[in-house]
Structure formats: structure tokens, C-alpha cells
Amino acid sequence: MTQKKPQNIEPTASAIDQAVSQSPSSEHTEQAKAQLAQTRPTNHLNGLKTMVEIDDLSFSYDMGKTNTLQNITLDIPEKQVTAFIGPSGCGKSTLIRCLNRMNDLVETSRITSGQIRIMDQNIHSKSVSPIELRKQVGMVFQKYNPFPKSIYDNVAYGPRIQGIKKKSLLDAAVEKSLRGAALWDEVKDRLKDSALGLSGGQQQRLCIARTIAVRPKVILMDEPCSALDPIATAKVEELILELRQDFTIVIVTHSMQQASRISDQTAFFYLGELIEYNTTEHIFTNPSIKQTEDYISGRFG
Amino acid sequence: MAKHKSSNNPFCKKQLGKPVSEIFQYGFFSFATYCIMLCALVIFGKIIIEGAPVIWRKGADFITQKPQTLAVVEAVEAEGIEIPTDNFDNILSSNDDDALPLKNVEEFKKSFAYKRFLLMPGSIIGEGYLKSIEQQNKGFFLIYTERDTKSSAGFSVASDKEITLMTDQFEKLKSLIPKLIPAGVTTREVTLSDYKVTIAKGDYALSKTAHDALAPTDLIFQMRQGFPDDEPDKICQSIIPKTQTITVDANTYFAAFDEDENGTLPIQSQEDLPKTTIFHQFTLAKGVYYAPLSAIAILANQGITTQHNLVRGSIVVNLAEPAELTLPVSNYEQLIAANPGIKLEDVTDFEQKVDYTRFTLAKDAEIRIDTEDLDAITRANEESGKFKTNSENTHSYSGGGILGPIVGTGLLVIICMVVALFTGIGAATFLNEYARKGAFTKSLRLAMLNLAGVPSIVFGLFGLGLFVMLAPSLTSTPHIESKLSLPLAPVASTPQLRVVEEKKIHMETRELSTSTVVAAARSNSQEYFHDGWTYLSFEGWGTCMLAGGFTLAIMVLPVIITSCEESLRAVPMGFREASLALGASKWQSIRTAVLPYALPGILTASVLGITRVAGETAPIMFTAAAAERSDLPWEAVQSTGFAAFVEFLQQSVQALPYHIYTVAGRIPQSEYTEPMQYGSVLVFMLIVMALAGISIWLRIHFRNKIKW
Helix, strand or coil: CCCCCHHHCCCCCHHHHHHHHHCCCHHHHHHHHHHHHHCCCCHHHCCCCEEEEEEEEEEECCCCCCEEEEEEEEEEECCCEEEEECCCCCCHHHHHHHHCCHHHHCCCCEEEEEEEEECCEECCCCCCCHHHHHHHEEEECCCCCCCCCEHHHHHHHHHHHCCCCCHHHHHHHHHHHHHHCCCHHHHHHHCCCEHHHCCHHHHHHHHHHHHHCCCCCEEEEECCCCCCCHHHHHHHHHHHHHHCCCCEEEEECCCHHHHHHHCCEEEEEECCEEEEEEEHHHHHHCCCCHHHHHHHCCCCC | CCCCCCCCCCCCCCCCCCHHHHHHHHHHHHHHHHHHHHHHHHHHHHHHHHHHHHHHHHCCHHHHCCCCCEEEEEECCEEEEEEEHHHHHHHHHHCCCCCCCEEEEEEEEEEEEEEEEEECCCCEECHHHHHHHHHHCCCCCCCCCCEECCCEEEEEECCCEEEEEEHHHHHHHHHHCHHHCCCCCEEEEEEEEEEEEEECCEEEEECHHHHHHHCCCCCCCEECCCCCCCCCCCCEEEEECCCEEEEECHHHHHHHCCCCCCCCCCCCEEEEEEEEEEEEEEEECCEEEEEEHHHHHHHHCCCCCCCCCCCCCEEECCCCCCEEEEEEHHHHHHHHHHCCCCCEEEEEEEEEEEEEEEEEECCCEEEEEEHHHHHHHHHHCCCCCCCCEEEEEEECCCCCCCHHHHHHHHHHHHHHHHHHHHHHHHHHHHHHHHCCCCHHHHHHHHHHHHHCCCCHHHHHHHHHHHHHCCCEEEECCCCCCCCCEEEEEECCCCCEEEEEECCEEEEEECCCCHHHHHHHHHHCCCCEEECCEEEEEECCCCCCHHHHHHHHHHHHHHHHHHHHHHHHHHCCHHHHHHHHHCCCCHHHHHHHHHHHHHHHHHHHHHHHHHHHHHCCCHHHHCCCECCCCCCCHHHHCCCCHHHHHHHHHCCCECCHHHHHHHHHHHCCCCCCCHHHHHHHHHHHHHHHHHHHHHHHHHHHHHHHHCCC
């Protein structure tokens, strides 16, 4: 099936119908959809404390002409790994960038409906400073992007812009973050070397260390392993599982195996809509919707 | 269209068009290219062939010397010409190696009678005498702060001199120094008119003579620029702010209003007031006299000269301890005779041996010689009369020396780049990081790019209008022609009232509180200029390096902004995102994660900008450049502290491109000045090429170093 860019999508719910109608057993899907519509798609999180609540969120990149995200409702539990999967252009990266308001950088972007609450605070309300929000909601990008400075300076960047100047405090923060990112043993002897001299996997872990140096509550990861080889990927995944104890992690990934390996919850997006959200085990073993099953079994996408 | 031969080769050459046209195209394009190369070769070759020998002969002096003007002297064949060896070496270096037909060159020691003495603190000494002491004693340089305007000074009368004075001056002289007037004074009566003259408001050309005659009168006027010391005959522009009527005596009248002379004022209407003047005539015998400076000033009009400054007074020597000095006996005697206030101790005689060279000029020869050396050789052979010349011609800048222009260009470039980088980086950051991407920014950017196409002379005129004549400056005495002057704050030091009484301005220093000045200023604004205030006066900065630097900055801004924007755009978006995601504010992220990585590109571009700025002539022509200047900018600064910095920036400077224009186009051409043109051009070209080289090196260096 050809992938379409979100801008080309008609902003109607018929997108699913279109996709579904191509699959053979449309009756079964209709049923599941109806079932899904009755309940908040996050009911499976019984008992878990939610960190991020997304309510009926619609988002547009072009002043509201076309919606890139449509009526997303999703709760993300605290200190768990939540994975967003779906084909390219389905809006999962857009959604993750909404969570720390990185989309503010795009001048024409608009929230057209709904809201996002993090720690029970609507993050788009006027009293919220995006700067303070981003200190609490850190982000790791798809392409590792350390600054062309020393390893030390990269990790100390966050504390420094927050005004910490004392050498001992910075040293402690750098060591703690690098240990937290499982990079300390590899780089402790060359902290003053350029970060660009590290291997790709090390650079990505450095970026994670840089993010956790600010002590955020939530870490957003936008396909953190897509530019890495399998061995480096394994190390980063190991790290994510460790970080899970201290941080709430939201990860966007293209690799279904990765999602199944590291995440506790998985959300499947398609063409700007949330198709299914459940525990990872449930999604991968017994998806309620035919489309999800098709995607994870590799029949399309 | 082409027929394929039955061949198995699918890549065989297809026949496209006729071979003749192909050859023609090839020929035309290659011909054009070779023509350009040939032109470049001829030009560069000419510059190098003509310029290199000059630089080779003059060596580093060509660059490290101030501009030097040589005289070309046709000397008569003679034996045994004597000259101090230092000067002899100078002459040798000024002339081509084999140009002088010298024979029997021998060095010897010549002894002179000298006096050694201690100059005591508190001595009062004429400015001219101090200069000659400084010349004779290398390393002694007196920085003085105090002058004595009341005490007596000496003047010498070489031979009996007839003095004619008008009654008022005669009486004044008589009251000041009765001894001076001998018994035989004759009087004669002459009928001379005073003149009541009305001068219309306006701009006039004024000569130095007319200026000096008008200065003591009641006329209110102001010069647009000062009279340069090296061109006493120059006519400068003056402003008369309003129509005025003054009464002047005949001398002033003929000096300042004579229609036949250049640089005098036109008269709107005049009225003759005839009156009888009595002249007193007497003879001043040969000898040395002492008189108060004001008395000497009266005599100065009669052709009596002194080495004391009559307006500013003699210098009070403020040495911490006595200075041991030497002078030739003749100079010493003059010093003693003319300075009654001098205190010397431990005067001893001694002989000083000076290295001299004696040579024979085998035949009549053309010698290029610096004016100082010419003085020295003339003096050394005054008695023997062996050094004789048939003709002396001076040729401006024929001695080379382009330190002044190099320094000036350097200063202009520094000011320009400081201004251009500050505003350029600011504007580029705004356009690239802050401004919304809309029609407005697009048109702003377009307008700025179009600025790059404006002819540079237009920038020159723009700079003239804005920076030279309109830009605001802080001053306590606003210029008459100031477009607008706003009083800002009272000056902290003792306020001065500039009192306007009967249309005449004079300065009055009084112990006044600031509030008095303010009150006086408010109540009597018609009558008082309150000089106790600092004004923000829109009168421009004058022709100076500051104005030139700003003009060049405006000119180079489009280039700087464009390249800054490119550098900023080249910084990956990821850096900005990463920085923002770590909780940085917009400015923090620009400052720490964008600008540092854009700087190498900005630096490279600005070095290229420097090469362009350094070569511009038109923008600095009206705003900064001086055709000739004998000293370096910092040598002329007299004030201290911040005022010195301002004074430094408010000087006009020589600049290399303008110097080349001057040497090549504005001074009389001769075979002596021509090589210097090529020398200057070659040096200039090397400097520009070096800058371009640095730029290329920077680009390669940063390209290798920075990868992301």
C-alpha cells in the first residue's frame, strides 16, 4: 500500500473505512471499532498512575486547514515505557513533539481541538512556559545531535543554561548523568574530547545523558535507534529499560520488535488516528483490530 | 536525424551538428578566456615590474615610513663637499645605486664646540627654543602642561629696523615697555577711513589673511574647517549665521573685504567714516630686547620675529629634576639671549665629534634629497660655499613611504568591521531566527540585497549627508550650523557662561552653581548661551575616520548580512531543537547553540568583506580621507582619557586606495613620483591578496575542523 503524507488526508473518519474496506474481513473490524468507540482506549491501565493525559487532541500544521492528528485520546502511565508505532506519516512523531511543545517552532501549527495534560496541568494554557515544560519533558531525537563540543560540555549544557556555574555541582551532574546513561565507563577518561569522536551509539547515549542531566520527569524518544546498528541499538534498549525505573518514557519506533522488547504499553497510529492502544503483550499477541494485526504481522506498512 | 551505422557499439558517438560550428564555438570561448588572462597578465606584470624595484630598493622603509616628499636638486660639480654621515646615508638610500657620480668618499670626524648644562625646573622658555633643544638632544621630549603668558620674552633684531605704528598701538607699546622707544620718534598724519560694513548671512570662502583680520572684530562667524598648517594659502569655507553690520579700520577693511582678492567677503552695503590717523615712526637698533609678549605681538606686525608663541605664551618647564642637555655654542648663545626666564646650571664647554663624510661630485648631478638632509648639507657647506645648486624642485611623495595610508586603511577597516559585524550579525539573527517568514521579511531581505548593487559613490554621498553633517554628537559648544541641539545635562566641572553681549560672544568663567546656569539659561535664553551644558547636537562628526568607517560599514552590510544568514542557516536545526528541548530559552539557544557554530562562516565572510572595504575609494572620499597628512593619527591626539579616544576617532586619515588616487591623479606627475605609484599599488595588491588568502585558509581550516 502506498503511504500518503498527512497533508493529503481528507480530515474525516472515513480514512479508516477506506483502509479497512480493502481488507477481507471488514465485518470483524467494524465490530471492534464500535467496541472501541464505547470505551476510552486507555481503560486497560487500571491502577497505574497517569503522567500524561491526551484528550481528544487534533493538531494541524497549516493553520487548521488539514488535521495531522485527529481526535487522539490517550493516557500515558508514570514510570513505564510507552511505544508509539505505525507507518511513516501516521502522526506519531507529531504527537510526541506536541508533548513538549516542540511544534511551537512551526509557526503555522495549531491545536485545533482537545488538550494535553501533564501532571494534571494543561500544557497549552497561557500560564505554562514552554521553557519550564521542556525542563520537565526532555526529548531525544532521531538523529543523534550532540553539540560539537567536548563530552563534558555536552552533558553540562542543560545544567549550565539553568544557571549552575559551580564546578563541583557540574562535575557531579555530569558523572551522574553519564552513569545513568551507561556511558561513564566508556568516556570517563576523555571527557574533554570532542563528542563527535564517539561512535554513533555512544553519541545517542550521550544525547540521552544530556537529557537526563536536566532531571526531567518524562523523556520523549523520537526513533532513537533508527540511525544505529543492531549492537548499538541493543545497548540503547538496555539503557531504556534501566531508565524506566526513574523516568516516564515515550518512544516512537518503526521497529515492531523493538516495541515488543522494551515497551509496557503500545499505541498503534494510522493516518493521524489512534487505532489501538493497549498493553504491549495484548497488542502483539491479540490485537482487537484487524488493521493492527495486519500491521504488526507485516502484511502492510 | 543521424544515421546509425550498423554497429554493435551502442555508445558510438552520434553526429550532432556540423564540426565547423563546434570548432568555431571552441575558438570563440577559448579566445575570450585567453584575452582576459592576457589582460590580467599585462596589468599584474606591469605593476610587478615597475613596483618591485621600488620596494626592493627602499626595502621595509617603503612600508614603515611616513609619506616622504623629496626635492630633486641639480648640484654643481664640486670637490670636498661635507655632510654629516647620517644625512649622507639618507641621500644614498633616496637615490638609485649608481645615479650619483661620487668620488673620493671619505669619512672623518669633525668637532664642534658645545655647551653642556642642566635645565632647571621652573624655567620659562620659548616654544621654538624648546623644539631646537629637543632636536639636538635625541630622547629628550618635554611634555608640558603650563604656559606663561605674562612674563617677558626675548626677541632679536638682526639689523636696525624702522617701525611704524598707529597711535593706539604706539601708546600701548610705550606703556608696556617705555625703554624700547628711542628719543627720535617722528609723527605724521594720514587721513584714513573707518568703514561701516554690512555683510549678508551666508556661506563664504575665506582666506587665512581675511580670517586673521576678522578674528579680533565684532563679526560673528565660524569656520567650517581649520586652516591646514601645510597649506597656508588654502581658502576655507566659513559661515556667517546672520546679517551683521560692523565697523572696521582700513587695514582690516582691505584685508577682509577687498574685491580683487580671493577669499574675501562680499559687502552688502558700506559707509565710509573718514578720520585722521597719526603714525609714529622710530628706529629699533640691532640687538636683543626683552618685552612682554603683548608688546612683541604689536611689533610682530612690523616683521619682528621671535621663537616665542605670542598667543599661547612661553612654556614653563615642569621637569621633576634638572635635565642634562647639550647644545652647539651658537644655539646656546641664542637661547640665553632671548629667554630671560631660563635657569641653567653647571654650564661646561666641551667638544663634540660628529661623523662627517666628505665627497667629490665628479660632475653636475641630479640628487634626490629629503628636505632635512638638504638643510643639513646646505648648513654644513655654508662657509666653504662648495655645495651649489642650479635648481631645486620638490616632488610630492617621490620618496615613497606609505605607513600613514596603511595605518589609515587599517583603522577604517577596524571601525567598519566592528560596526558592520555588530549590526550585520544582529540583523541576520533577527531575519533568520526571530522574524516570521512572511512577505515583509522577504521584501526586507530583497531591499537589503539590492543595497549591494548601489554604486559606492552613492554610499559616499550618503555618508557625507548622514555621518559627516547630521549624525548626533555630544558637545558643550554646539556648532552654529547644528541641525538641532538638545541640552542634555549640566557638565560636572565649573560651568562657563558663553555670554552674548552686543552680538559678541565671549567666554566667561565664573564660579557658578549649576542651578544658576540653568536659571540663567531659562530666564534669558535670548541673551545667554549656557555653556555649562552638554548638548546632543545633530551637527555630524565632520570628515573623520568614524564617519568613514560607518559609511563603509553601511556599504558592506548587505554582504555581511547575506553571508551571516547563510552561516546561520547552515547550523543544523537539530542544535536548536536539542538546546530548546533541554529547557533553553530562545536567546540562550541562539547564543549557545547557534551563533558559536555560525561564527566560522561569519568570520570567513567578514575577511572577504575586509578585502572589499579596504579597496574602496569612493565612500571615503568625502567622509574620511585626507590627501596628505604628515603624522599618524595617534600622534596628533592632545587630550587624555575618553576625550582622547573621541579626538582620535574624529580625525581624517590617509587611506591606501585614496593615496594611490592622489599620487596617480592629483599631484603633478613626474618620473620621480611614478615608481611610487606602482610601489603603492603593489603593496596594496599584496595586502588584499594576503587577506583573500587568509579567507581561503580560514574556509578550508573550518571546513576540515567542523563536521556535523
